[in-house]
Amino acid sequence: MKHAGFVFGIPFAIALGCQIPSFAAEAAASAHPDSSPAPEAAPATDVAAMKDPLLPEVMSPGERLMWGKHGLMREIGAFPLTEESREKEMGLRRTMLTIHEIGGFATLAAMLTTVVYGQLTLNGNLSLGETHQAWATATIISYFTTASLSLLSPPPMVRRKEWNTVSIHKGLAIVHFTGMILTPLLADGIAREERGSSSPAKIDRDKAHIHQISGYITTATFAAAMMVITF
Numbered sequence: 001m002k003h004a005g006f007v008f009g010i011p012f013a014i015a016l017g018c019q020i021p022s023f024a025a026e027a028a029a030s031a032h033p034d035s036s037p038a039p040e041a042a043p044a045t046d047v048a049a050m051k052d053p054l055l056p057e058v059m060s061p062g063e064r065l066m067w068g069k070h071g072l073m074r075e076i077g078a079f080p081l082t083e084e085s086r087e088k089e090m091g092l093r094r095t096m097l098t099i100h101e102i103g104g105f106a107t108l109a110a111m112l113t114t115v116v117y118g119q120l121t122l123n124g125n126l127s128l129g130e131t132h133q134a135w136a137t138a139t140i141i142s143y144f145t146t147a148s149l150s151l152l153s154p155p156p157m158v159r160r161k162e163w164n165t166v167s168i169h170k171g172l173a174i175v176h177f178t179g180m181i182l183t184p185l186l187a188d189g190i191a192r193e194e195r196g197s198s199s200p201a202k203i204d205r206d207k208a209h210i211h212q213i214s215g216y217i218t219t220a221t222f223a224a225a226m227m228v229i230t231f
Contacts, residue, residue: 089154103146172225179218
């Protein structure tokens with residue numbers, strides 16, 4: 001499972017990448033609210049064609065792909081774009097985001113446990129290496145399952161172009177998501193087993209320290225993201 005983070009992360013890297021443009025737009029709009037000239041008034045018919053009152057004006061490419069006017073959920077008929085359906089989507093969104101928050105705390109607990117066992121292993125308790133790997137695998141599964149609940153949830157009815165705690169949460173998510181991809185990859189080659197030896201594998205301490213730093217940064221950023229959205 002050394003490359004589990006990379007394997008699990010490929011589809012979510014695409015999905016998270018789809019979130020970055022909307023996150024950047026929010027930041028730019030907040031930093032320079034009056035920097036762009038006022039657009040020329042468009043004919044009423046054109047405005048009506050461009051906007052749908054049932055969808056927020058600001059949507060990420062991922063949300064448009066799944067929940068847009070011609071998104072996947074509309075095309076398969078699971079959630080037609082009607083007022084009644086959007087009300088059901090809001091209920092689904094609340095449920096998914098509530099589970100997402102609970103899953104975040106569970107993931108943070110697993111992540112901290114992984115860090116503790118990793119540090120103990122690095123300190124010389126090499127027999128704990130397998131326990132560290134088991135917790136790392138649990139953390140990866142929990143992390144990407146939790147992330148999917150947010151990335152795949154329906155968009156809100158209204159999304160304002162402003163900088164808030166959710167914007168900070170999304171910004172930190174880009175950092176810890178990157179860490180969740182890189183940290184398992186950096187674990188590759190740390191343990192070196194000697195042929196014919198029944199003793200625990202030796203550790204390449206240079207690689208281990210790089211892996212350690214990545215793990216601590218990822219954990220700290222993830223914890224910060226949880227605190228920002230919770231308190």
